[in-house]
Amino acid sequence: MAHTTLGIKKGRKFDQVIAGARTVFLRDGYEGASVDDIAREAGVSKATLYSYFPDKRVLFLEIAALETRRQADAQEDRLDITDPPEVVLPAAGRKIIDFILSDFGIAVFRIAVAESARFPEIGQKFYDSGPGLLRERLSQYLASCSAQGVLNIDDPELAAEQFAELCKVHLFPARLFLGRTDVDEAERNRIIDSAVALFLARYGTRS
Amino acid sequence: MAHTTLGIKKGRKFDQVIAGARTVFLRDGYEGASVDDIAREAGVSKATLYSYFPDKRVLFLEIAALETRRQADAQEDRLDITDPPEVVLPAAGRKIIDFILSDFGIAVFRIAVAESARFPEIGQKFYDSGPGLLRERLSQYLASCSAQGVLNIDDPELAAEQFAELCKVHLFPARLFLGRTDVDEAERNRIIDSAVALFLARYGTRS
DNA sequence: TAAAATCTAAACAGATCAGTTTAGATTTCG
DNA sequence: CGAAATCTAAACTGATCTGTTTAGATTTTA
Numbered sequence: 001m002a003h004t005t006l007g008i009k010k011g012r013k014f015d016q017v018i019a020g021a022r023t024v025f026l027r028d029g030y031e032g033a034s035v036d037d038i039a040r041e042a043g044v045s046k047a048t049l050y051s052y053f054p055d056k057r058v059l060f061l062e063i064a065a066l067e068t069r070r071q072a073d074a075q076e077d078r079l080d081i082t083d084p085p086e087v088v089l090p091a092a093g094r095k096i097i098d099f100i101l102s103d104f105g106i107a108v109f110r111i112a113v114a115e116s117a118r119f120p121e122i123g124q125k126f127y128d129s130g131p132g133l134l135r136e137r138l139s140q141y142l143a144s145c146s147a148q149g150v151l152n153i154d155d156p157e158l159a160a161e162q163f164a165e166l167c168k169v170h171l172f173p174a175r176l177f178l179g180r181t182d183v184d185e186a187e188r189n190r191i192i193d194s195a196v197a198l199f200l201a202r203y204g205t206r207s
Numbered sequence: 208m209a210h211t212t213l214g215i216k217k218g219r220k221f222d223q224v225i226a227g228a229r230t231v232f233l234r235d236g237y238e239g240a241s242v243d244d245i246a247r248e249a250g251v252s253k254a255t256l257y258s259y260f261p262d263k264r265v266l267f268l269e270i271a272a273l274e275t276r277r278q279a280d281a282q283e284d285r286l287d288i289t290d291p292p293e294v295v296l297p298a299a300g301r302k303i304i305d306f307i308l309s310d311f312g313i314a315v316f317r318i319a320v321a322e323s324a325r326f327p328e329i330g331q332k333f334y335d336s337g338p339g340l341l342r343e344r345l346s347q348y349l350a351s352c353s354a355q356g357v358l359n360i361d362d363p364e365l366a367a368e369q370f371a372e373l374c375k376v377h378l379f380p381a382r383l384f385l386g387r388t389d390v391d392e393a394e395r396n397r398i399i400d401s402a403v404a405l406f407l408a409r410y411g412t413r414s
Numbered sequence: 415t416a417a418a419a420t421c422t423a424a425a426c427a428g429a430t431c432a433g434t435t436t437a438g439a440t441t442t443c444g
Numbered sequence: 445c446g447a448a449a450t451c452t453a454a455a456c457t458g459a460t461c462t463g464t465t466t467a468g469a470t471t472t473t474a
Binding site for chain 4: 010011012013044045046047048051
Binding site for chain 4: 415416417418419420421422423424425426427428429430431432433434435436437438439440441442443444
């Protein structure tokens with residue numbers, strides 16, 4: 001149906017190719033994925049695939065771009081500027097944790113780390129639509145709190161990055177390196193609560 | 208000279224093989240490295256290489272083990288329990304930043320992230336001798352401070368991870384995804400100072 | 415020095431993979 | 445319908461890679 005790139009590409013099965021490539025690249029990474037696998041997964045002949053994309057690298061870049069944009073959109077709903085930090089921060093932290101612990105978030109992160117040495121534009125896109133976007137939105141909120149006197153922050157961008165980083169504590173490395181998938185609610189909340197407390201102890205204006 | 212594994216392996220050029228494999232794996236990753244490249248880099252024939260290691264995978268695991276142990280040793284000098292947090296934390300933060308921004312630190316991290324999905328023992332070893340070791344040592348120090356009343360920490364292990372995470376803020380993603388290599392003293396210090404201030408605002412006992 | 419251990423270059427087998435080509439089938443649409 | 449666009453399976457090229465083998469050279473050691 002709606003082609004993912006603006007009109008330039010043609011053909012009935014374009015979306016199938018994209019979907020198949022997405023599945024296989026996310027599962028196996030760039031080197032691990034074979035074009036035959038992708039064609040099979042997409043239910044499409046290799047010739048068709050190659051009629052859309054000149055080579056594997058370009059196909060991968062297309063998927064990476066789509067995925068990072070998706071990642072950005074999934075977090076689209078902005079932070080409500082009217083709510084106080086005690087409400088907004090735990091909610092934001094929860095979203096961050098849920099995303100970075102998901103199979104999808106982990107797969108994208110793995111590929112971004114592994115391939116950004118070979119393909120700098122992958123690292124750039126991942127950063128812009130992931131950590132970079134989060135930083136932008138969160139720092140905007142923090143700055144407005146600071147202007148209202150609800151928080152006291154001299155460098156909102158740095159503070160935003162600090163908060164995001166605090167949410168990853170313990171759980172992200174455990175998932176990434178130790179394969180831990182059994183992270184329950186209580187543990188997520190413990191990390192978030194501690195991050196919020198740490199953050200507000202420094203940047204809060206309440207006694 | 209001193210063989211890296213305990214006596215089981217034999218042969219004059221063992222160390223050359225290790226050195227060559229180290230260079231090539233760190234430069235190109237697991238998939239990117241070819242055994243011919245490694246043999247050439249090591250100045251050794253492929254037959255010799257295969258007389259030491261049954262296959263590429265085992266060779267890689269050996270290198271990964273050596274590298275993570277190295278990583279641990281490089282940070283061997285423990286934290287001086289007698290110094291106050293205002294001295295110890297900036298010094299520790301400085302070490303963390305310097306390591307994770309180094310070419311070597313980045314290369315090891317890239318490989319650990321990329322290969323720990325395929326080789327779980329790589330993720331385990333990296334964690335144990337990297338983030339895990341840091342956590343252990345730092346939390347020990349924090350606990351002793353807490354016992355002395357210099358700090359007020361209920362969960363030293365969590366606090367240790369929080370501090371370490373705070374030191375990575377901004378600089379690590381910029382290096383990893385954006386390829387930024389021009390991080391000067393001032394910027395490192397800015398991150399560290401902010402991390403220490405944030406940490407002490409919550410866990411400090413002064414005023 | 416002479417046997418034993420270790421190493422060498424180079425060719426080779428077997429597998430995988432990216433990308434192309436062919437000859438034809440199916441779909442779309444005027 | 446019928447022509448143009450799109451897709452198909454399958455074979456093929458050429459490259460790369462892991463791991464083995466061969467026949468001999470070099471080094472160690474006794």
